[in-house]
Amino acid sequence: MSTEVVTQQMPAHKKKKEFALLKTWKRLIKNKMAIVGLVIIALQLFMALAAPAIVGVDPNKQNLELSELPIGTEGHWLGTDNYGRDIWSRIVYGARISLLVGIGAVSLGLVGGVILGLLSGYYRRLDGIIMRFVDLMFAFPGILLAMLVIAILGTSLVNVVIAISIWSIPTCARIVRGSVLSIKKQEYIIAMKSLGASDLRIMFKHVLPNCAAPIIVFATMRMATAILSTASLSFLGLGAQPPTPEWGAMIAAGQEYMWTSPHMIVVPGIAIMLVVFAFNVVGDALRDALDQGMSLDK
Amino acid sequence: MKDTVLEVTNLVTKFKSADGLLPAVRGASFSVKKGETLCIVGESGCGKSITALSIMGLLPSNGRITDGSISFNNKNLASMSPKEMQKLRGNDVSMIFQEPMTALNPVFTVGFQIREPLMIHQKLSKKQAHARGIELLKMVGIPSPAERMNQFPHELSGGMRQRVMIAIALSCNPSLLIADEPTTALDVTIQAQIIDLLNDLKEKLDMSMIMITHDMGVVAEIADRVIVMYAGEVIEEGRVEEIFENPQHPYTKGLLSSVPNVDDPDFELKPIAGSMPMLNEKISGCRFHPRCPHAFDKCFSESPKTFSVTDKQNVRCWLQEEVGQNGGRRASSL
Numbered sequence: 144m145s146t147e148v149v150t151q152q153m154p155a156h157k158k159k160k161e162f163a164l165l166k167t168w169k170r171l172i173k174n175k176m177a178i179v180g181l182v183i184i185a186l187q188l189f190m191a192l193a194a195p196a197i198v199g200v201d202p203n204k205q206n207l208e209l210s211e212l213p214i215g216t217e218g219h220w221l222g223t224d225n226y227g228r229d230i231w232s233r234i235v236y237g238a239r240i241s242l243l244v245g246i247g248a249v250s251l252g253l254v255g256g257v258i259l260g261l262l263s264g265y266y267r268r269l270d271g272i273i274m275r276f277v278d279l280m281f282a283f284p285g286i287l288l289a290m291l292v293i294a295i296l297g298t299s300l301v302n303v304v305i306a307i308s309i310w311s312i313p314t315c316a317r318i319v320r321g322s323v324l325s326i327k328k329q330e331y332i333i334a335m336k337s338l339g340a341s342d343l344r345i346m347f348k349h350v351l352p353n354c355a356a357p358i359i360v361f362a363t364m365r366m367a368t369a370i371l372s373t374a375s376l377s378f379l380g381l382g383a384q385p386p387t388p389e390w391g392a393m394i395a396a397g398q399e400y401m402w403t404s405p406h407m408i409v410v411p412g413i414a415i416m417l418v419v420f421a422f423n424v425v426g427d428a429l430r431d432a433l434d435q436g437m438s439l440d441k
Numbered sequence: 442m443k444d445t446v447l448e449v450t451n452l453v454t455k456f457k458s459a460d461g462l463l464p465a466v467r468g469a470s471f472s473v474k475k476g477e478t479l480c481i482v483g484e485s486g487c488g489k490s491i492t493a494l495s496i497m498g499l500l501p502s503n504g505r506i507t508d509g510s511i512s513f514n515n516k517n518l519a520s521m522s523p524k525e526m527q528k529l530r531g532n533d534v535s536m537i538f539q540e541p542m543t544a545l546n547p548v549f550t551v552g553f554q555i556r557e558p559l560m561i562h563q564k565l566s567k568k569q570a571h572a573r574g575i576e577l578l579k580m581v582g583i584p585s586p587a588e589r590m591n592q593f594p595h596e597l598s599g600g601m602r603q604r605v606m607i608a609i610a611l612s613c614n615p616s617l618l619i620a621d622e623p624t625t626a627l628d629v630t631i632q633a634q635i636i637d638l639l640n641d642l643k644e645k646l647d648m649s650m651i652m653i654t655h656d657m658g659v660v661a662e663i664a665d666r667v668i669v670m671y672a673g674e675v676i677e678e679g680r681v682e683e684i685f686e687n688p689q690h691p692y693t694k695g696l697l698s699s700v701p702n703v704d705d706p707d708f709e710l711k712p713i714a715g716s717m718p719m720l721n722e723k724i725s726g727c728r729f730h731p732r733c734p735h736a737f738d739k740c741f742s743e744s745p746k747t748f749s750v751t752d753k754q755n756v757r758c759w760l761q762e763e764v765g766q767n768g769g770r771r772a773s774s775l
């Protein structure tokens with residue numbers, strides 16, 4: 144008789160799901176650099192969400208009498224630009240734009256990349272076609288591709304989002320495909336098939352969650368690239384148009400005054416640098432934390 | 442006579458490879474009756490798992506059934522559309538796998554995975570499926586089943602996971618269960634429990650079972666009938682007593698004398714020399730002749746016919762022909 148109960152005491156398991164996340168989080172914040180990065184990202188998020196509350200001044204309000212004030216001036220602690228606009232308030236509002244564009248571009252890119260990656264990893268037949276298409280996209284330098292897209296669609300922030308997301312698709316597709324290839328050989332996928340699950344169900348419900356770790360890492364790192372690219376495109380005049388307080392556009396505007404008021408390019412430059420650094424560091428730390436986290440056995 | 446659930450006739454499964462089409466199963470025929478347990482035994486690579494996957498329609502993408510028919514409850518599975526097969530799998534035929542550690546999805550709870558087939562096939566609501574899941578876990582002997590439903594696979598031991606797998610496979614009351622070496626990856630004590638469990642459940646649910654194994658101990662424990670496969674061919678079949686007491690094929694005898702005997706201290710293991718031929722090896726005549734101690738001229742040139750030993754026991758070996766002539770002395774003295 145074996146239908147009898149196997150005696151083995153189990154404590155109550157209720158909080159297991161949170162527990163796995165908590166473990167990853169604990170591992171993440173053991174990394175000191177990750178904390179620095181997380182703090183910077185949190186600050187940016189706070190600035191983006193609470194921009195009107197933090198700064199009382201309209202970022203686009205010109206006052207030519209107060210133009211090119213240096214850092215540390217009373218009332219304008221980061222100085223003003225050539226039109227007398229408060230740089231601090233422009234940085235704060237700029238955080239909003241860079242975060243929005245970053246999130247938008249990365250999520251759009253993820254949707255495309257994940258679908259392509261799943262299809263090409265799962266169906267051998269589609270693999271060749273999709274991967275050659277992806278190779279084709281890889282052959283294009285990213286910023287050139289983005290410029291081409293913007294040249295076709297016209298200059299605006301929305302088009303920047305689209306351009307950068309298209310550029311994220313091939314990398315994402317490759318990463319997802321790689322994970323799918325190894326996951327679909329796992330016995331639990333064959334077991335799911337043996338239970339009569341459809342391909343779509345297996346792909347999205349069973350394979351995709353198992354690819355979560357590399358996708359999360361990719362998305363975080365990609366945020367850095369997306370923010371940097373937005374700044375680059377705006378700097379080239381292809382993204383945000385004046386007077387939008389976009390960091391890249393601020394640097395572009397400050398170029399002429401580089402020698403007289405260097406803070407006009409230094410301040411937004413530092414802002415971009417810090418944010419890009421933060422996302423990269425956090426992405427890196429996430430990779431380490433999730434790597435151990437995903438080996439769920441013991 | 443009990444009715445036949447599964448009838449496999451002359452099944453040929455081939456794999457596309459760099460060397461062309463290679464046959465992994467070469468004309469296997471067997472049948473499973475209602476409520477019966479059929480064991481498929483053989484070394485690794487003899488085609489027993491591929492036979493099972495052919496039945497399930499789960500061959501890897503480079504594998505294909507090129508000939509023969511698989512009739513399950515009078516429906517030919519070999520010619521069914523993928524969609525029909527999908528409906529059948531998990532519902533009428535289901536399968537349990539060798540490695541319980543990897544056969545459950547690590548990112549979902551046990552409950553999620555046990556509810557899924559119930560919701561797909563029986564269109565139960567989540568709540569109903571949950572209740573049924575708890576019943577199923579109880580049926581396979583899992584303690585505190587309600588709590589287990591919220592646990593992840595990595596929190597369970599190997600034996601527990603295999604029980605969960607069995608519960609999932611049986612969730613829709615299939616008429617045929619295919620078990621692909623379900624005990625190989627488990628501890629010996631757990632093995633016995635799982636074998637007992639399968640035996641009990643088979644009787645309780647009145648289903649048929651195909652057990653794939655290379656463990657003769659398991660065979661003796663559970664089988665009604667046995668087929669022995671070698672290099673993609675069924676070389677001997679018969680009732681379990683016949684196979685153990687009066688094996689005819691030299692390979693079957695070899696398999697039996699490769700099993701350690703605890704009771705007899707003088708028992709010497711006699712391993713079968715050599716190894717299973719590769720799929721792409723071309724062997725004339727009987728595919729076992731390079732390893733067979735009794736091979737003679739005919740074995741090198743002609744593929745053996747099937748000889749009936751009793752009404753249930755069949756064997757493919759030329760030695761049988763001589764047995765017929767010499768009054769059965771020679772083969773039994775092997």
